[in-house]
Amino acid sequence: xxxxxxxxxxxxxxxxxxxxxxxxxxxxxxxxxxxxxxxxxxxxxxxxxxxxxxxxxxxxxxxxxxxxxxxxxxxxxxxxxxxxxxxxxxxxxxxxxxxxxxxxxxxxxxxxxxxxxxxxxxxxxxxxxxxxxxxxxxxxxxxxxxxxxxxxxxxxxxxxxxxxxxxxxxxxxxxxxxxxxxxxxxxxxxxxxxxxxxxxxxxxxxxxxxxxxxxxxxxxxxxxxxxxxxxxxxxxxxxxxxxxxxxxxxxxxxxxxxxxxxxxxxxxxxxxxxxxxxxxxxxxxxxxxxxxxxxxxxx
Numbered sequence: 001x002x003x004x005x006x007x008x009x010x011x012x013x014x015x016x017x018x019x020x021x022x023x024x025x026x027x028x029x030x031x032x033x034x035x036x037x038x039x040x041x042x043x044x045x046x047x048x049x050x051x052x053x054x055x056x057x058x059x060x061x062x063x064x065x066x067x068x069x070x071x072x073x074x075x076x077x078x079x080x081x082x083x084x085x086x087x088x089x090x091x092x093x094x095x096x097x098x099x100x101x102x103x104x105x106x107x108x109x110x111x112x113x114x115x116x117x118x119x120x121x122x123x124x125x126x127x128x129x130x131x132x133x134x135x136x137x138x139x140x141x142x143x144x145x146x147x148x149x150x151x152x153x154x155x156x157x158x159x160x161x162x163x164x165x166x167x168x169x170x171x172x173x174x175x176x177x178x179x180x181x182x183x184x185x186x187x188x189x190x191x192x193x194x195x196x197x198x199x200x201x202x203x204x205x206x207x208x209x210x211x212x213x214x215x216x217x218x219x220x221x222x223x224x225x226x227x228x229x230x231x232x233x234x235x236x237x238x239x240x241x242x243x244x245x246x247x248x249x250x251x252x253x254x255x256x257x258x259x260x261x262x263x264x265x266x267x268x269x270x271x272x273x274x275x276x277x278x279x280x281x282x283x284x285x286x287x288x289x290x291x292x293x294x295x296x297x298x299x
Contacts, residue, residue: 005234008293009285010207011271012037012239014065014133016054017044025242027053029271030060034280035242037289039065039133042121043072051125061289063131063159064122066115066148069097069138074117080110094136101143108143115147119155130290133161133239137213140191149202159205159290161237162195163188163213166230170214173226181214188213205290208233217241220266221273228279235293236285242268 013026016038023046029035040050040062054062067073070092073084082104084090091097100107122129132148133139139148140162148160167185171178199206209231215223219240243265270276280287 005284007234007284007286008236008288009280010037010237010289011035011287012039012063012133012237012289013242013271014039014239015041015044015135015241016062016065017041017047017050019044019243020046020049021244022046022242023050023053025244025265025268027057027060028244029242029268030057033268033272034277034287035060035271036287036292037061037063037130039063039131039239040122041065041067041071041135042118043067043074051127054125054127061130061291062127063129063133063290064119066118066132066134066139066144068101068111068114068134068144069094069136071135073114074121075114080114082107083110083114094138097138098141101141111144112147112150115144116151119151119157123155128291129156129158131159131161132157137161137163137188140188140195142191142194145195145198149198149204152202152204157204158294160195160199161210161239162192162199162206163210164192164207165209165211165214167214169227169230172230173223174215174218176218184213205293207237208235210237210239212237212239217267219270221270221276224270224273224276225279228276228283228285231283240267240271242271244268 011034013029013035015022016026017023017040026035026038038060041047054060069090071090073080073088073090077084077086077088101111138144148157151157167181170181211227212219
């Protein structure tokens with residue numbers, strides 16, 4: 001590797017704000033491990049706690065985890081009746097939702113309103129918007145991505161996740177769920193091509209490679225140690241879903257979370273792993289986030 005070549009890796013935790021256990025797993029991975037950024041669900045049950053934790057950890061970059069599937073909307077059902085049910089819940093079927101968003105004119109108008117509302121709620125936190133991604137990657141849907149591009153100037157959107165990883169890398173390490181991996185690889189490869197054109201035209205940043213889709217919720221220490229040496233790109237994002245199983249007593253009522261015995265999920269264990277950190281170091285990667293990268297560019 002050339003001495004002048006710099007390699008950067010963003011380690012992101014999705015679903016920040018979903019629950020207290022997810023929140024504290026993300027903070028633990030940030031404080032004690034390699035996690036550098038998190039994606040916040042502004043309608044998550046533990047949103048307020050996540051905001052407080054983010055404010056207390058200014059080195060953690062936070063972006064918007066746009067929720068337009070399997071979750072709650074910001075706007076009331078009366079304003080977006082073609083997106084949600086009477087309780088304000090989005091569809092739990094990505095295919096059905098995707099087709100409606102593509103072909104239903106009223107749903108497309110309401111999408112714009114809801115996406116704006118989620119961005120506005122994020123901005124009300126007072127934290128810089130580091131990036132935007134989406135629950136189940138529905139933000140890569142052409143209609144939704146176009147809305148984000150249209151709103152980029154208003155909300156200072158500087159980076160959007162575009163999943164992109166080599167199928168062969170994953171299959172060398174884990175051939176499980178082969179059909180799902182084949183389908184995801186084909187679908188998101190086409191969405192990536194579309195997204196690259198849109199983001200480049202607008203000057204919005206994105207990582208060269210994004211890992212996590214094909215090994216969804218199974219990002220283990222063993223997997224990362226095998227994956228990292230295969231990576232050729234110099235700007236990479238690895239995302240995961242760290243979590244904790246904690247006892248009945250809440251974190252808020254029990255003082256420091258480190259004093260609570262808990263079961264560590266494999267994905268959190270991977271983010272705390274010395275072996276994973278060493279693999280990144282040996283391959284020349286610097287831990288970063290979009291906030292740090294922006295500062296480097298300005299030097």
